[in-house]
Amino acid sequence: MAQPGQAVMAVGGRGELGGVRRNLGVPLAVILAAAVWFMAAPKGLSLEGQRALALFAGVFVLYLTEAIPLAVTSLMVVPAAVLMHVANVRVALDGFSSASTYLIVGAFILATAMVKTGLAERITYLILLKTGCSPARITLGVTLANIVLAFLVPSATARTALLLPMCLSILSLFGSGVRSKFAVSLLLILAFTNATIGAGILTATVPNPVTVEFLAKTGRIVTYTDWLLYGFPPALLMTLLTWWFVQRIYREKHEDLQEGVDHIIREKLAAMGKTTPAEWRALSVFLLVTLLWATQKWTQFDTTVVALLGDCLLFLPGFGVLKWGDAHKGVSWQVVLVCGGGVSLGDILMRTGAAKWVAVSVFRLLGIQGASTLLILIVVMLILQYMHVLFVGTTAMATAILPIVLAMAEAAHVNPLVLALPAGMIVGGYPLLMFYNTLPNIIVYGTGKLRVGDFPRVGVPLCGVACIVYAICAATYWRWLGLF
Numbered sequence: 001m002a003q004p005g006q007a008v009m010a011v012g013g014r015g016e017l018g019g020v021r022r023n024l025g026v027p028l029a030v031i032l033a034a035a036v037w038f039m040a041a042p043k044g045l046s047l048e049g050q051r052a053l054a055l056f057a058g059v060f061v062l063y064l065t066e067a068i069p070l071a072v073t074s075l076m077v078v079p080a081a082v083l084m085h086v087a088n089v090r091v092a093l094d095g096f097s098s099a100s101t102y103l104i105v106g107a108f109i110l111a112t113a114m115v116k117t118g119l120a121e122r123i124t125y126l127i128l129l130k131t132g133c134s135p136a137r138i139t140l141g142v143t144l145a146n147i148v149l150a151f152l153v154p155s156a157t158a159r160t161a162l163l164l165p166m167c168l169s170i171l172s173l174f175g176s177g178v179r180s181k182f183a184v185s186l187l188l189i190l191a192f193t194n195a196t197i198g199a200g201i202l203t204a205t206v207p208n209p210v211t212v213e214f215l216a217k218t219g220r221i222v223t224y225t226d227w228l229l230y231g232f233p234p235a236l237l238m239t240l241l242t243w244w245f246v247q248r249i250y251r252e253k254h255e256d257l258q259e260g261v262d263h264i265i266r267e268k269l270a271a272m273g274k275t276t277p278a279e280w281r282a283l284s285v286f287l288l289v290t291l292l293w294a295t296q297k298w299t300q301f302d303t304t305v306v307a308l309l310g311d312c313l314l315f316l317p318g319f320g321v322l323k324w325g326d327a328h329k330g331v332s333w334q335v336v337l338v339c340g341g342g343v344s345l346g347d348i349l350m351r352t353g354a355a356k357w358v359a360v361s362v363f364r365l366l367g368i369q370g371a372s373t374l375l376i377l378i379v380v381m382l383i384l385q386y387m388h389v390l391f392v393g394t395t396a397m398a399t400a401i402l403p404i405v406l407a408m409a410e411a412a413h414v415n416p417l418v419l420a421l422p423a424g425m426i427v428g429g430y431p432l433l434m435f436y437n438t439l440p441n442i443i444v445y446g447t448g449k450l451r452v453g454d455f456p457r458v459g460v461p462l463c464g465v466a467c468i469v470y471a472i473c474a475a476t477y478w479r480w481l482g483l484f
Helices: 015-038 047-065 070-083 099-116 119-131 135-152 156-173 181-198 207-217 224-249 258-272 277-294 303-313 324-330 333-352 354-366 373-390 394-411 416-429 439-445 454-475
Strands: none
Touching: 015 047, 047 070, 047 333, 047 354, 047 394, 070 333, 099 119, 099 135, 099 156, 099 207, 099 277, 099 303, 099 324, 099 333, 119 135, 119 156, 119 258, 119 277, 135 156, 135 181, 135 224, 156 181, 156 258, 156 439, 181 224, 181 416, 181 439, 181 454, 207 224, 207 333, 207 394, 207 416, 224 277, 224 416, 224 454, 277 303, 333 354, 333 394, 354 394, 373 394, 373 416, 373 454, 394 416, 416 454
């Protein structure tokens, strides 16, 4: 069983186009950064802001092209910012010590315990066993498993790794060859519902804590329950809608194979044996952490502090279920470094005024100065939704784009929560357009049962519907809850 932080890759690359993009990445980044550095000073942008924008331009290209590893690009932010005189060492390193970075570490360690003890796997099998074994019920079972695992495992890649072997075993029972409608439906639902439900749970995907970190810099504190209150209803609605839509598009009739699938699942559960004491201890820690997160408004315990406290309990002699070697393997250090470097870069853009200048320029270009809050929100969501086609991974996209979204809120005299919360949810929850957008997409594509066109065929309309759903939420119950 793969650990949460391990990137389980079933495909070795993205073909010749990806290779060309990587080869051009470094020279293109240097050229673009130099062009911004030496251009005539734009009106309203300070010299320090222009230098920060040059840094952003170079890093943005490197993120897009993956010309060098994303973690290394993020580390480059520190020396580049200092040498370009846009930040001192303390400011440049600030993102690596941020609360969101340590929340990600804490969540990965909690997830490692769920996976190592077998608790997450057991819950998955029990859900699939209860839902039934017709094609529609199987895909619903995978969807429900994704919903439950989103609370337990903060890595979309790890959640996919947990469920993929079971999905492939089921496909072999149905006699699905290299490609069938049921295979396409099952694998797309595995990857897509994994993403959409992640938008509604603070610890389910990295862009969520990154969003909270940037909001904290504006003085707005968002708790675990705040995120759940605003984000979970639309995420749940979109997750169920995604299940329905995909299995309708790729409908294929099969005879019910209840006995065969039941046999596989019961065999897996029998091999696991009874629920172990380690599983019960891991579950007790998770429930304690969840309870403290849910009662933050009364206890005033910080989200990150609670996660790290839970981690410490998992290592206690005689009670804990983890050793440091387990945690080291379970944490995706690349994700941690990308988050840290991205937060530092975003902070620099905000401090120097570069983000605000970009935001004002976007407003002028789109002609929406003085527009209503709701219209601005819809425009921002639409732009972000379809920008996914440019990015590989949502962490880099979140750290690059959210500072500009916050600056747009300031320029429009809008509460930053109004734009940043849905923006973070859109970035983290809807990378559905192309197979290369996230590792889960790449993993299911790598099974050989999907085509490139399958992703935009269902992803484009689902992303459009998501914008409508979140706009309706903003216009109704978000407003009723006092978001704006």
